Amino acid sequence: MLASHAKPVVRKGVTAFLLISFAGTWLWLLFARAGLGLSPLNPLLQLPTFCTPGIAAVVVRHWVTNEGFAAAGLRIRRKTARRYYIVGGIRLDQLPQTAPFQRPYGAVHPHHVAASGA
Structure with missing residues (x-):
């Protein structure tokens, strides 16, 4: 339920x-x-x-709604979001907890070898 002070939804951008x-x-x-x-x-x-x-999205934001990209939330925030950049930069195969669940690159499952006749 919308409060009385809430802004009405502008549907022009979504429709476009x-x-x-x-x-x-x-x-x-x-x-x-x-x-x-x-x-x-x-x-x-x-x-x-x-x-x-x-x-x-680019067409609508630039030409239909005239919002531009300054307030789009795309700015890199190195100080406030440092931990998220660090976590995002870690590859999962480098974490020791996930190693038992991963197959090494190039590994072949025994059923595939038997089925192919090799």
């Missing part, structure tokens, strides 16, 4: 994002499939599809 994102994705899929003959499993078809929501 969804429209650009879905329309861009489907138009690209239809063009690539019908015009170029690409399979939906082809990475050349999938890459622009995955980038469309990001492009839509």
Whole structure:
């Protein structure tokens, strides 16, 4: 329930994002499939599809809502978020607790060797 002092929801940005994102994705899929003959499993078809929501976010933030990117929360905060950067930089395979649960790179499971006849 919204309080009386709460700001009303501005739906213009969300509507534009969804429209650009879905329309861009489907138009690209239809063009690539019908015009170029690409399979939906082809990475050349999938890459622009995955980038469309990001492009839509930039378009909406810059041209539709005129918010810009200064207040987007993308600034690097080295002092206040130092521990999160350190934890994010640690690879899980370097932690001793996770070593028993990981297979070494290039290891082959015994069932795979028996099934292939090697």
